[in-house]
Amino acid sequence: MESVTRNLKKEISEKLKDETLRGALGRFAEVYPEARAKAYENAGDIEALREAVRQMKIETVAEIEKVADRFEAEATKRGVKVFRAKDGDALKAYLVDLCREKDVKRIVKSKSMASEEVHLNPYLEAAGITATETDLGEWIVALAGQKPSHMVMPAIHLSRFQVAEYFSKELKTEISPDIAMMVQAARKELREKFLRADMGISGANFGIAENGAIGLVTNEGNARMVTTLPRIHVVIIGYEKLIPTIKDAATILKVLPRSATCQLMTSYTTMISGPTPTMVKKGGKWVEEVKEMHIILLDNGRLRAAKDEKFKEIFQCVRCASCLNVCPVYTLIGGHVYGHIYAGGIGAILTAFLHGMKEFEQFHELCIGCRRCTTVCPGKIDIPGLIEELRIRKVKDKGLPFFLKKTFENVIANRKLFHSLLRLAALGQKPFQEGRLIRHLPLFFAGLAKDRSLPAISDEPLRDRIGRIARTSAYPDKRVAFFSGCTIDFVFPETGESVFTVLQDLNMEVFFPEGQSCCGKPVLAMGDEETTKRIARDNIQALEEQNPDVIVSACPTCTETLRHYTELLKDDPEWGPKASAMARKAREFCSFVAEEYEKRGRLGKKTGGPRVTYHDSCHMKRVLGIENEPRWLLEAAGCEIVEMKDADKCCGMSGIFGVKYAELSLPILEQKIANIRETGATIAACACSGCMVQIQGGLDKKLPQVKMRHVADILAERLVEKENGGRGHENQGHHRQ
Amino acid sequence: MNTTGGTWQRHFPTEKSGAQFFPEFEMRAKAVSAEVFRVPSAREARETLIRLVEAAGVKKAVVVESPLQEAAGITEALRSRGIAVYTDTEEIAAHAETADIGISGVEFGIAETGSVFQDGCAIATRLVTILPPLHVVFLPSANIVPGINEAFEIIAEDFKSGYLGFITGPSRTADIERVLTIGVHGPSRFAIIACDEAPKGGAA
Numbered sequence: 054m055e056s057v058t059r060n061l062k063k064e065i066s067e068k069l070k071d072e073t074l075r076g077a078l079g080r081f082a083e084v085y086p087e088a089r090a091k092a093y094e095n096a097g098d099i100e101a102l103r104e105a106v107r108q109m110k111i112e113t114v115a116e117i118e119k120v121a122d123r124f125e126a127e128a129t130k131r132g133v134k135v136f137r138a139k140d141g142d143a144l145k146a147y148l149v150d151l152c153r154e155k156d157v158k159r160i161v162k163s164k165s166m167a168s169e170e171v172h173l174n175p176y177l178e179a180a181g182i183t184a185t186e187t188d189l190g191e192w193i194v195a196l197a198g199q200k201p202s203h204m205v206m207p208a209i210h211l212s213r214f215q216v217a218e219y220f221s222k223e224l225k226t227e228i229s230p231d232i233a234m235m236v237q238a239a240r241k242e243l244r245e246k247f248l249r250a251d252m253g254i255s256g257a258n259f260g261i262a263e264n265g266a267i268g269l270v271t272n273e274g275n276a277r278m279v280t281t282l283p284r285i286h287v288v289i290i291g292y293e294k295l296i297p298t299i300k301d302a303a304t305i306l307k308v309l310p311r312s313a314t315c316q317l318m319t320s321y322t323t324m325i326s327g328p329t330p331t332m333v334k335k336g337g338k339w340v341e342e343v344k345e346m347h348i349i350l351l352d353n354g355r356l357r358a359a360k361d362e363k364f365k366e367i368f369q370c371v372r373c374a375s376c377l378n379v380c381p382v383y384t385l386i387g388g389h390v391y392g393h394i395y396a397g398g399i400g401a402i403l404t405a406f407l408h409g410m411k412e413f414e415q416f417h418e419l420c421i422g423c424r425r426c427t428t429v430c431p432g433k434i435d436i437p438g439l440i441e442e443l444r445i446r447k448v449k450d451k452g453l454p455f456f457l458k459k460t461f462e463n464v465i466a467n468r469k470l471f472h473s474l475l476r477l478a479a480l481g482q483k484p485f486q487e488g489r490l491i492r493h494l495p496l497f498f499a500g501l502a503k504d505r506s507l508p509a510i511s512d513e514p515l516r517d518r519i520g521r522i523a524r525t526s527a528y529p530d531k532r533v534a535f536f537s538g539c540t541i542d543f544v545f546p547e548t549g550e551s552v553f554t555v556l557q558d559l560n561m562e563v564f565f566p567e568g569q570s571c572c573g574k575p576v577l578a579m580g581d582e583e584t585t586k587r588i589a590r591d592n593i594q595a596l597e598e599q600n601p602d603v604i605v606s607a608c609p610t611c612t613e614t615l616r617h618y619t620e621l622l623k624d625d626p627e628w629g630p631k632a633s634a635m636a637r638k639a640r641e642f643c644s645f646v647a648e649e650y651e652k653r654g655r656l657g658k659k660t661g662g663p664r665v666t667y668h669d670s671c672h673m674k675r676v677l678g679i680e681n682e683p684r685w686l687l688e689a690a691g692c693e694i695v696e697m698k699d700a701d702k703c704c705g706m707s708g709i710f711g712v713k714y715a716e717l718s719l720p721i722l723e724q725k726i727a728n729i730r731e732t733g734a735t736i737a738a739c740a741c742s743g744c745m746v747q748i749q750g751g752l753d754k755k756l757p758q759v760k761m762r763h764v765a766d767i768l769a770e771r772l773v774e775k776e777n778g779g780r781g782h783e784n785q786g787h788h789r790q
Numbered sequence: 791m792n793t794t795g796g797t798w799q800r801h802f803p804t805e806k807s808g809a810q811f812f813p814e815f816e817m818r819a820k821a822v823s824a825e826v827f828r829v830p831s832a833r834e835a836r837e838t839l840i841r842l843v844e845a846a847g848v849k850k851a852v853v854v855e856s857p858l859q860e861a862a863g864i865t866e867a868l869r870s871r872g873i874a875v876y877t878d879t880e881e882i883a884a885h886a887e888t889a890d891i892g893i894s895g896v897e898f899g900i901a902e903t904g905s906v907f908q909d910g911c912a913i914a915t916r917l918v919t920i921l922p923p924l925h926v927v928f929l930p931s932a933n934i935v936p937g938i939n940e941a942f943e944i945i946a947e948d949f950k951s952g953y954l955g956f957i958t959g960p961s962r963t964a965d966i967e968r969v970l971t972i973g974v975h976g977p978s979r980f981a982i983i984a985c986d987e988a989p990k991g992g993a994a
Contacts (some may be wrong), residue, residue: 303941
């Protein structure tokens with residue numbers, strides 16, 4: 054297929070205006086997590102089930118050729134004709150030849166994403182063969198001349214009124230927008246097609262090597278019609294659907310319906326091994342015959358992925374689409390924008406292999422790396438990690454756009470220049486600044502500040518304040534290097550001061566290594582591994598200079614990136630070991646302080662403080678796995694915690710995304726602000742400076758009575774209060790286990 | 791060959807299956823809009839079916855026999871009430887599309903999901919199962935396994951070739967505005983008559 058250059062910004066703005074789509078996806082995103090949890094209630098240990106899928110798929114992909122050979126041999130033995138299609142062209146040629154040979158004019162199809170992937174239907178049509186989609190959703194999008202916008206619910210973006218219009222046009226009669234009536238109209242129309250079809254084409258949810266069977270998981274009953282009524286059945290199945298044994302099907306069936314549609318089992322789950330009997334009308338009489346069965350095993354890039362050390366992971370996908378259902382970006386704009394044929398983050402990865410990097414490049418930036426999908430994926434695929442890997446490969450292959458490349462290499466990797474520019478920005482922003490925030494921006498920058506104030510660059514960065522705040526201790530408990538990250542250094546230096554206050558109170562000697570710079574995450578996120586390595590070496594050098602016991606950061610992304618240096622520099626004989634040694638000392642502020650408080654018996658719950666709601670930053674919870682410690686610290690500071698809805702859902706910042714795609718970032722932020730409002734808290738706390746930028750900006754415009762504070766700030770304020778003889782906050786003596 | 795090859799009955803009862811799982815099976819099946827009738831005897835199984843077809847105004851039935859149905863005399867009972875009943879494969883092929891009801895037997899149920907398992911290798915079985923608007927199945931109520939894993943332990947032993955299916959409630963869709971709608975391509979009503987009395991010969 055010819056690749057068309059997309060105008061993503063325009064597509065986004067159109068979808069954001071589509072009230073039907075926004076309503077449908079928004080409502081779905083709202084109910085999905087709970088419905089999913091309910092479906093898993095009687096399934097046993099959900100993590101064990103996910104691990105079982107992952108393990109089974111890992112073992113399968115390791116010997117995919119052997120599994121495929123067995124599948125082919127077993128199916129062939131039973132009388133199936135198996136064809137291995139290396140790509141879409143081979144598949145289509147085989148199918149059209151078959152249709153000509155067997156005089157097939159009419160085809161009924163049950164759902165097959167693989168057939169969408171190779172653009173089968175237009176090809177058949179051009180060959181004079183009518184192919185009718187019989188899955189209701191697929192039929193609707195086909196009538197609309199569209200592509201599915203979701204792998205499981207193809208027509209989720211359409212309203213009953215739109216569907217009624219398409220039906221009226223197709224059936225040449227007025228169809229009212231009554232859902233039950235429309236379903237009956239579809240039943241009647243499609244029943245005729247089933248009965249008259251010469252061939253049925255189905256996809257497959259799995260293929261069993263042990264007995265050459267295919268499995269179909271459906272609700273409408275159309276797959277049973279497609280595989281039962283016509284005299285020929287053709288299965289299109291991708292290599293990733295193969296599983297070794299019959300019992301492995303149970304592993305899939307335990308999770309697939311639960312994750313896909315929140316059902317314990319779909320209405321019809323069918324397994325077919327070899328050709329089965331069918332009825333054929335001959336001379337006005339019905340005669341039983343064994344039907345003809347073909348299986349087309351589709352490669353189209355899959356086997357290349359199977360041999361790739363990183364991307365063999367896509368074989369762990371069972372196509373349940375749960376990753377889409379929890380994705381903050383997908384649930385705003387749907388799969389037509391966030392996707393090519395396959396939607397969402399997993400769609401971006403599949404697209405890279407099945408359709409090429411050019412298609413991938415057109416929409417991969419929509420993955421904001423919040424990692425929410427990784428908590429639900431039944432195959433435990435690291436979707437954001439694989440997207441980041443594709444970005445790195447793209448940059449290795451083709452380089453960055455000139456401007457970005459120069460910015461990264463010459464500015465961010467050059468600490469002195471980068472910091473001078475930030476200081477200059479502090480001056481340049483003055484005309485637009487009110488207090489610590491920028492509320493209005495001129496001209497085309499205005500969109501950035503709509504519904505969100507931008508933080509002002511501080512007049513005095515943290516690095517200039519160290520002389521005033523650092524205290525020495527004769528016998529320090531630990532010597533701590535503070536890695537501030539750019540945001541705390543230049544935007545929230547007061548939070549940096551709080552970190553000093555809290556750690557010094559624990560009798561630690563805290564120092565600020567001057568030579569530290571940006572952790573490199575924004576550069577890495579754009580795929581520029583080489584520049585990130587330069588930054589990493591500079592930071593390791595700076596942080597290790599005074600040989601600290603611990604390296605603390607109050608930004609989870611910085612901690613994560615410091616630790617990632619190990620992986621980044623693993624092939625570097627000089628810097629690899631240094632990176633590992635440094636990474637072992639890198640600690641996130643909250644978990645480190647909680648541990649120290651615990652040792653000193655200071656982690657008990659106290660009362661008398663403000664009502665606080667805590668936002669879990671994506672990378673704090675899902676990369677570092679820290680969610681309890683900040684809450685314990687807040688309680689130890691006397692705060693009353695009121696949990697907000699979706700506390701761990703992304704705030705929409707995500708580095709450069711929040712600026713480049715402000716139109717998507719803002720609706721995500723709006724949801725967060727609404728959830729904060731619901732709690733009635735006076736303080737919104739978090740432990741990530743990136744989230745602070747975003748949430749503070751939103752609160753300032755929409756909910757100014759609520760203040761955004763870093764956990765470190767709240768702890769430091771409590772200490773200052775105590776020093777000033779503050780009242781209340783009696784220790785209740787509940788110690789953490 | 792009209793069956794997948796297994797005499798499914800030899801798997802029941804074992805310590806891994808039995809009527810003790812029936813209450814959960816019934817609850818789950820009803821939760822997905824299946825109608826469940828548990829009866830103590832073949833006679834009551836017949837009476838339940840007759841009440842059902844009379845209430846539905848059935849005039850034409852397609853039936854695939856099972857030991858439980860034969861023991862209950864289902865086909866004769868329907869015919870004696872003036873209902874046209876087709877049982878031969880060729881007749882079923884000709885009439886399934888216009889029949890008011892399809893009747894068949896199933897091998898076992900799964901408590902975890904409220905599903906019934908049917909060997910559908912015979913084309914007649916698949917036609918009566920999928921084409922008429924009402925589908926009634928007969929199930930020995932002791933043939934219930936607790937979960938999907940146990941079901942596959944049984945299936946893995948016998949599934950050499952053929953067409954197997956789990957049926958879980960009636961045909962459904964939520965493809966328009968995610969509104970659950972019953973009865974798209976398959977039956978809009980699905981009823982399970984579960985009988986405590988095992989038919990002679992033991993097989994379901």
